[in-house]
Amino acid sequence: MRWVGLALAALSLAPAAIGQPRSLGGEWSVELSLLPTPNLGLVSLKLQTERNGWTISSATETSGTWGWIWQEFEIRGDFGPLGVEGTLLFGPAVADFLFAQAVYSLSLADIDLKAHTALIGPALGGPRGGTAFEAGFSRDRTRITGQLGLGAWLPADGFTIHHVSGSSRTYATDPHPGGSGFTHALLAAEGIPLSWGIACDLTVSLHKTGLDRLSISATNIPICCGLSVDVEATYGAGNGTLAIAPKLAGFAEVCVEVWGEAGLAGRTWAGIEIDGYRIRWGIRDCQHLELINAFHVSAVNERLDPSDRLAADGGEFALLRLGTCGGQYTVDLRLFFGTRGGAFGITRFAFTGRISVLANLTLGLDATLCPAPAGCCDPSGGAVYIGWAFTF
Amino acid sequence: MRTVAKELLAAGVAALAWVGLGGCFWISKDLPATTTVFFSDLIGNVDGPGEVTVTVAQVPCDGLAALAVGWGGIGLRFDPAQFQVTDVQGVNGFVVLAKFIDNTGGEVRFVAVNPGAGVATGDVVRIIGARLGAGDAGLTVEEGNLQLAGACGDLVATYELTTGRGAQYFVKEGQGCAGWD
Numbered sequence: 237m238r239w240v241g242l243a244l245a246a247l248s249l250a251p252a253a254i255g256q257p258r259s260l261g262g263e264w265s266v267e268l269s270l271l272p273t274p275n276l277g278l279v280s281l282k283l284q285t286e287r288n289g290w291t292i293s294s295a296t297e298t299s300g301t302w303g304w305i306w307q308e309f310e311i312r313g314d315f316g317p318l319g320v321e322g323t324l325l326f327g328p329a330v331a332d333f334l335f336a337q338a339v340y341s342l343s344l345a346d347i348d349l350k351a352h353t354a355l356i357g358p359a360l361g362g363p364r365g366g367t368a369f370e371a372g373f374s375r376d377r378t379r380i381t382g383q384l385g386l387g388a389w390l391p392a393d394g395f396t397i398h399h400v401s402g403s404s405r406t407y408a409t410d411p412h413p414g415g416s417g418f419t420h421a422l423l424a425a426e427g428i429p430l431s432w433g434i435a436c437d438l439t440v441s442l443h444k445t446g447l448d449r450l451s452i453s454a455t456n457i458p459i460c461c462g463l464s465v466d467v468e469a470t471y472g473a474g475n476g477t478l479a480i481a482p483k484l485a486g487f488a489e490v491c492v493e494v495w496g497e498a499g500l501a502g503r504t505w506a507g508i509e510i511d512g513y514r515i516r517w518g519i520r521d522c523q524h525l526e527l528i529n530a531f532h533v534s535a536v537n538e539r540l541d542p543s544d545r546l547a548a549d550g551g552e553f554a555l556l557r558l559g560t561c562g563g564q565y566t567v568d569l570r571l572f573f574g575t576r577g578g579a580f581g582i583t584r585f586a587f588t589g590r591i592s593v594l595a596n597l598t599l600g601l602d603a604t605l606c607p608a609p610a611g612c613c614d615p616s617g618g619a620v621y622i623g624w625a626f627t628f
Numbered sequence: 629m630r631t632v633a634k635e636l637l638a639a640g641v642a643a644l645a646w647v648g649l650g651g652c653f654w655i656s657k658d659l660p661a662t663t664t665v666f667f668s669d670l671i672g673n674v675d676g677p678g679e680v681t682v683t684v685a686q687v688p689c690d691g692l693a694a695l696a697v698g699w700g701g702i703g704l705r706f707d708p709a710q711f712q713v714t715d716v717q718g719v720n721g722f723v724v725l726a727k728f729i730d731n732t733g734g735e736v737r738f739v740a741v742n743p744g745a746g747v748a749t750g751d752v753v754r755i756i757g758a759r760l761g762a763g764d765a766g767l768t769v770e771e772g773n774l775q776l777a778g779a780c781g782d783l784v785a786t787y788e789l790t791t792g793r794g795a796q797y798f799v800k801e802g803q804g805c806a807g808w809d
Binding site for chain 1: 655671672673674676759762794795796797798799800
């Protein structure tokens with residue numbers, strides 16, 4: 237807890253350095269569990285104050301079941317052209333320091349430079365930390381980005397720290413393996429103009445152990461009659477994704493993604509093994525219909541958000557998702573299908589709804605119900621939560 | 629305090645933080661000096677999937693080619709109130725030839741081999757299942773109940789053994805030994 241004391245001392249100096257705070261704002265959100273047992277769920281309080289371009293914020297998350305889960309402090313501001321952003325994360329459940337990150341940014345004409353440094357504490361297998369550098373050049377619609385990681389790197393999906401409750405925090409910098417040796421390099425070019433209005437993106441990502449990811453995409457490939465198609469192919473770590481998105485001007489947009497792995501028998505190429513596919517149909521601005529079908533559930537789950545993952549032990553293999561929204565509300569409905577489902581093979585029904593009742597108040601409802609005891613909604617067969625978020 | 633003095637103080641605080649923290653960021657966990665077998669913490673959300681990763685480091689004899697857990701009769705013990713095992717999977721080229729799972733008494737035994745090449749440092753096996761609680765998973769295994777065979781054909785008799793517990797905070801990658809050079 238010495239780290240907490242140091243953080244509090246540093247934060248107490250910051251207002252003295254930058255002057256008296258002008259205002260205090262933030263957000264307070266509460267989640268209540270109605271099923272299986274009424275209980276206080278996650279409570280989050282974010283406080284923020286600003287003065288002379290510097291922002292100091294604090295984020296606290298607690299739970300009725302788990303107690304105090306996260307405590308995060310952040311300071312953000314500019315020293316002239318140099319932008320500075322610092323973050324400290326503590327885990328009150330184990331009374332220990334977890335993670336620290338500092339990002340320094342500098343913009344010069346068309347070039348922007350960033351230096352990311354990060355450190356994890358003993359509770360997460362540290363102490364270890366490193367630095368990753370990022371440089372970007374933009375001209376017209378084309379952007380070229382380079383990254384170099386020394387003891388740390390910048391994952392595309394970020395670096396996520398989990399708590400056993402299911403809550404998590406994600407940051408830009410992964411401080412593994414630590415030290416100052418070469419870890420990762422990335423070169424990306426986006427929006428490269430080709431003929432007939434086609435734009436191309438290319439990304440090559442290399443780890444110390446070899447190729448991490450190779451991605452090529454082309455957008456707005458004209459077919460005919462207002463029909464065009466976007467194509468993206470990604471290969472890395474022995475598996476790949478092919479995404480094809482046909483678009484009809486002024487109408488719906490469909491995206492088909494196929495996930496597969498290179499089939500190898502020893503060192504012999506044995507073909508491509510398809511793990512699954514996703515079809516997403518964009519109906520209007522925020523309305524969409526999505527179907528995911530998995531032939532290899534564990535491989536497909538690695539590509540999905542945690543809330544969309546299929547329960548292999550429940551025999552789940554498919555997900556149908558419908559999203560819609562209006563001016564003040566958003567609704568998301570998910571149906572999971574499996575070999576041990578009830579009617580129509582449905583194993584789980586998940587609903588998420590949000591509605592803004594005031595400019596600064598949003599109400600929410602989350603429900604997960606299981607028509608059949610398939611292990612997908614253990615321990616009780618379902619859960620219902622309501623909550624609100626109030627900004628001030 | 630005048631504006632110029634405030635700015636100078638702010639710049640000084642930032643410079644001090646950069647100098648003071650800079651050395652803290654550029655550190656790495658040292659690679660073990662001796663052969664080590666490491667059973668990681670049980671990671672995963674409560675009431676969700678959980679896993680324990682078995683990792684080796686600095687294995688001589690061209691790297692580890694075979695690992696038997698439960699050789700002496702008792703395998704990896706765990707608290708069945710915290711963890712229920714459903715499978716044992718080989719990684720990094722390792723194949724699990726045989727496994728025994730007892731979720732009542734809390735024990736798992738397995739034999740894993742790598743037919744391709746030895747692994748001197750890296751993950752070997754992943755023990756997966758369901759995490760039931762946030763407490764100590766009670767992971768224990770005796771050295772006499774392990775057998776390591778190197779790719780050169782000899783047994784690896786001298787090594788250090790480390791077992792984890794139940795972690796409240798975790799990352800999915802870079803846990804424990806992963807991330808060593």
